[in-house]
Amino acid sequence: MKVMAQMSMVMNLDKCIGCHTCSVTCKQAWTNRTGMEYVWFNNVETRPGLGYPRTYEDQDTWQGGWVRTKRGKLKLRAGGRAKKLATIFANPKLPSIHDYYEPWTYEYDMLLSAPQGEHTPVAKPKSLLTGDDMSIQWSANWDDDLGGSTATMQDDPILKHMSEHVAEELEQTFMFYLPRICEHCLNPSCVASCPSGAMYKRVEDGIVLVDQDQCRGWRMCVTGCPYKKVYFNHKTGKAEKCTLCYPRIEVGLPTVCSETCVGRLRYLGLVLYDADKVGAAAAIEDEHDLLAAQRSVFLDPDDPEVVAAARREGIPDDWITAAQRSPIWKLIHDYEVALPLHPEYRTLPMVWYIPPLSPVVDVVASSGNDGEDGRTLFAAISQLRIPLEYLAGLFTAGDTAPVERVLRRLAAMRSGMREVNLGREFPEETATAVGMTADQVQEMYRLLAIAKYEERYVIPTAHTEVARELEEMACSLDFEGGPGMGGAGPFGSSSGTPTPVAVENFHALAARQTADSPYGPTTPGRVNLLNWDGNGRPSGLFPPGDIGGGAAGEGGDGADEEGRP
Amino acid sequence: MGLTDASADKIILWVVVPYVTFAVLVVGSVWRYRYDKFGWTTRSSELYEKRLLRWGSPLFHFGLLFVVLGHFLGLVVPKSWTEAVGVSEAQYHFVATWMGSLAALVAVAGLLILIYRRRATGPVFLATTKTDKLMYVFLAGSLLSGAWATVQTQVIAAGHGYDYRETISPWFRSLWYLQPEPALMAGVPAAFQVHITVAMLLFALWPFTRLVHAFSAPVQYPFRPYVVYRSREASVSSRAPRPGWDPTNTPPR
Ligand code: HEM
Ligand code: SF4
Numbered sequence: 001m002k003v004m005a006q007m008s009m010v011m012n013l014d015k016c017i018g019c020h021t022c023s024v025t026c027k028q029a030w031t032n033r034t035g036m037e038y039v040w041f042n043n044v045e046t047r048p049g050l051g052y053p054r055t056y057e058d059q060d061t062w063q064g065g066w067v068r069t070k071r072g073k074l075k076l077r078a079g080g081r082a083k084k085l086a087t088i089f090a091n092p093k094l095p096s097i098h099d100y101y102e103p104w105t106y107e108y109d110m111l112l113s114a115p116q117g118e119h120t121p122v123a124k125p126k127s128l129l130t131g132d133d134m135s136i137q138w139s140a141n142w143d144d145d146l147g148g149s150t151a152t153m154q155d156d157p158i159l160k161h162m163s164e165h166v167a168e169e170l171e172q173t174f175m176f177y178l179p180r181i182c183e184h185c186l187n188p189s190c191v192a193s194c195p196s197g198a199m200y201k202r203v204e205d206g207i208v209l210v211d212q213d214q215c216r217g218w219r220m221c222v223t224g225c226p227y228k229k230v231y232f233n234h235k236t237g238k239a240e241k242c243t244l245c246y247p248r249i250e251v252g253l254p255t256v257c258s259e260t261c262v263g264r265l266r267y268l269g270l271v272l273y274d275a276d277k278v279g280a281a282a283a284i285e286d287e288h289d290l291l292a293a294q295r296s297v298f299l300d301p302d303d304p305e306v307v308a309a310a311r312r313e314g315i316p317d318d319w320i321t322a323a324q325r326s327p328i329w330k331l332i333h334d335y336e337v338a339l340p341l342h343p344e345y346r347t348l349p350m351v352w353y354i355p356p357l358s359p360v361v362d363v364v365a366s367s368g369n370d371g372e373d374g375r376t377l378f379a380a381i382s383q384l385r386i387p388l389e390y391l392a393g394l395f396t397a398g399d400t401a402p403v404e405r406v407l408r409r410l411a412a413m414r415s416g417m418r419e420v421n422l423g424r425e426f427p428e429e430t431a432t433a434v435g436m437t438a439d440q441v442q443e444m445y446r447l448l449a450i451a452k453y454e455e456r457y458v459i460p461t462a463h464t465e466v467a468r469e470l471e472e473m474a475c476s477l478d479f480e481g482g483p484g485m486g487g488a489g490p491f492g493s494s495s496g497t498p499t500p501v502a503v504e505n506f507h508a509l510a511a512r513q514t515a516d517s518p519y520g521p522t523t524p525g526r527v528n529l530l531n532w533d534g535n536g537r538p539s540g541l542f543p544p545g546d547i548g549g550g551a552a553g554e555g556g557d558g559a560d561e562e563g564r565p
Numbered sequence: 566m567g568l569t570d571a572s573a574d575k576i577i578l579w580v581v582v583p584y585v586t587f588a589v590l591v592v593g594s595v596w597r598y599r600y601d602k603f604g605w606t607t608r609s610s611e612l613y614e615k616r617l618l619r620w621g622s623p624l625f626h627f628g629l630l631f632v633v634l635g636h637f638l639g640l641v642v643p644k645s646w647t648e649a650v651g652v653s654e655a656q657y658h659f660v661a662t663w664m665g666s667l668a669a670l671v672a673v674a675g676l677l678i679l680i681y682r683r684r685a686t687g688p689v690f691l692a693t694t695k696t697d698k699l700m701y702v703f704l705a706g707s708l709l710s711g712a713w714a715t716v717q718t719q720v721i722a723a724g725h726g727y728d729y730r731e732t733i734s735p736w737f738r739s740l741w742y743l744q745p746e747p748a749l750m751a752g753v754p755a756a757f758q759v760h761i762t763v764a765m766l767l768f769a770l771w772p773f774t775r776l777v778h779a780f781s782a783p784v785q786y787p788f789r790p791y792v793v794y795r796s797r798e799a800s801v802s803s804r805a806p807r808p809g810w811d812p813t814n815t816p817p818r
């Protein structure tokens with residue numbers, strides 16, 4: 001037994017309102033830079049829908065993740081090491097920018113500077129890749145709230161895999177939101193795909209990172225990840241990915257997406273697992289057994305043997321305590337309501353989801369029945385095959401039984417808690433019907449509905465003994481001018497740290513610092529603040545010429561008056 | 566023969582320039598690796614455009630791999646060795662000329678596609694730096710002048726063509742023995758002289774362009790475990806500790 005700790009997340013999909021706050025705050029924190037305009041480390045997809053990048057779940061096309069060979073071995077779906085090297089000069093399975101979307105901005109300054117005329121000025125969309133006018137065709141959430149889905153939904157890879165009858169019944173549409181980040185997998189195929197060994201899984205907390213100094217831009221990881229959560233920065237030529245906000249996690253703070261989640265539906269905590277069992281679990285033959293196999297890799301933090309083994313591995317005591325208090329462990333193991341996203345990719349993902357009951361409740365309620373009545377809900381769960389099969393396509397490789405069990409538990413909680421709210425006891429038989437006790441269901445309710453910050457995020461801090469190594473570690477996004485925690489010190493960026501010497505790099509950095517984008521405002525001397533990343537002093541941001549001395553006297557008014565007759 | 570019999574301009578061109586090139590290549594690469602690991606990348610442009618790259622890049626790179634192999638056989642392996650294993654001059658010439666021409670053709674075709682793509686695809690052109698352009702001038706210059714030298718002195722020439730293994734190859738090796746013999750280059754056809762000069766300039770430019778990616782060809786990939794783990798302790802950064810984060814050590818006595 002080799003005990004390792006994994007920082008993991010659970011999202012309760014019933015509570016997601018699809019507000020995209022998580023995506024926006026994540027973007028502001030990590031990817032509002034040239035080269036990363038199209039990148040969303042956190043994105044929220046409407047399901048059914050195509051996802052981002054479009055149809056990424058269709059592994060027949062994109063070839064992400066692992067497959068089991070006939071001899072029971074795991075192989076990268078896109079091909080083994082030899083094939084990777086043979087196709088390194090042009091990666092045949094790399095999504096192009098149009099599979100994500102072509103990033104754009106609007107010609108905002110036209111709204112202010114257009115000459116007086118008959119027509120109201122418009123802000124035309126401009127491509128951030130070419131600077132030309134463009135017609136917007138797609139984006140990271142183009143089919144948000146099923147918008148335009150009648151035209152695109154049939155391409156949803158999950159629907160395609162479901163049985164025939166679905167297509168006809170699509171009119172009874174259901175929908176829910178699926179927020180996604182990198183899964184920080186136990187068996188990460190992105191890491192396995194990286195030819196230079198620049199990607200790695202951190203031993204201490206399992207966070208998967210890209211070493212920006214070692215990445216050579218072979219862009220094989222993008223193909224390797226079945227969730228398409230490694231992105232290629234087209235400006236720097238390096239791969240970047242969700243870091244689980246490790247600078248925050250290390251000091252005990254939740255990720256930005258969790259911190260800002262409006263629905264408070266994200267949970268963060270440790271899971272202990274047996275690293276020796278990972279390979280065998282990922283290679284289990286039947287896809288439907290993958291969920292159970294992944295569960296069997298986890299170790300019970302309350303088991304004294306596990307605790308002893310964890311100590312032997314050097315896991316600190318406060319981490320073991322944190323693992324015992326982990327909300328993730330409760331949701332995955334005690335209540336068994338969380339499920340992994342696409343276990344069939346065999347990467348053993350570690351961001352799990354509580355599937356939404358709301359599609360079922362909606363149907364029951366809209367048919368005039370009582371959406372909080374246990375018996376009605378149970379009946380509806382087993383009758384409404386489409387939502388069930390769809391959820392199974394996402395979370396259990398198509399096996400509806402585990403999804404049905406989870407939904408029944410959620411339904412039991414819902415109907416039982418109504419009794420409690422009406423001043424009655426939680427009906428024990430409702431709980432036993434789903435294999436729990438009334439107390440357990442109420443505890444689960446507490447965790448799902450009213451748990452406070454400290455209960456939702458149980459994050460042990462990194463140990464200060466190793467803080468210097470952490471700081472020194474080549475970390476994912478912390479490069480000069482990057483958004484990491486580093487950056488220029490009080491003596492400027494060239495003091496103490498190595499300076500880039502390549503001419504092209506020098507120019508790239510210098511240009512980046514003036515918020516370069518192929519599209520600049522049409523009026524000289526103006527700056528598009530929406531595209532400015534906060535670095536450097538773009539020309540036009542400050543008044544030209546001498547700022548000191550008489551500047552005050554030559555303020556805007558004075559200049560205006562000069563121009564008037 | 567030796568340095569004494571050669572004129573000053575020959576010494577500069579065939580002794581000084583090669584050594585300076587070598588020094589710039591080595592020192593420049595070490596310098597860049599030390600200070601600019603972040604800039605050490607292919608800067609792949611596949612995200613922007615796939616259709617042309619799919620042909621151009623493999624054609625160019627595979628062609629070039631064979632061209633490099635050919636240069637190794639022609640320049641590094643002495644004529645006496647190939648003859649010792651029973652390869653006659655005629656056989657060598659035949660194989661070298663035709664395989665070499667084929668490889669060159671493939672590489673040049675790929676290069677033309679890549680250059681066309683650089684110019685014609687909007688986002689790719691915008692992502693092309695000045696260094697890229699300069700690099701392409703010398704890369705295309707080396708490749709085309711080399712291809713021309715082969716065609717002129719080997720393919721269309723009578724008989725066995727020009728035997729560079731009597732002149733250029735010994736000169737090349739003499740540089741490595743530190744006994745340079747510039748006089749060997751005196752009678753070499755102009756096409757070869759141009760090719761070698763442009764190539765030396767390309768090598769001097771190498772460390773400062775994206776071509777450094779060739780030095781980090783991932784040859785170790787087949788031999789490592791699939792999943793890489795790194796501990797916080799086993800740090801791999803070249804970054805010096807930030808001021809104030811020095812570890813607590815007992816002072817040296
Ligand atoms: C065997 C080692 C090499 C490998 C694995 C390799 C791999 C690559 C890769 C992955 C790209 C990026 C293609 C893209 O997606 O845009 C690239 C581009 C390039 N490589 Fe190499 N390369 C190697 C050797 C070389 C050599 C020896 C040269 C030249 C002397 C070279 C010249 C170039 C050029 C000029 C480009 C830019 C193509 C373009 O986008 O216009 N490479 N290489
Ligand atoms: S989800 Fe994250 S850890 Fe898993 S394969 Fe993709 S990038 Fe790697």
Ligand code: SF4
Pocket residue numbers: 015016017018019020021022023044177179260261262263264265
């Ligand atoms: S912030 Fe929370 S509720 Fe809003 S979309 Fe993100 S996960 Fe859903």
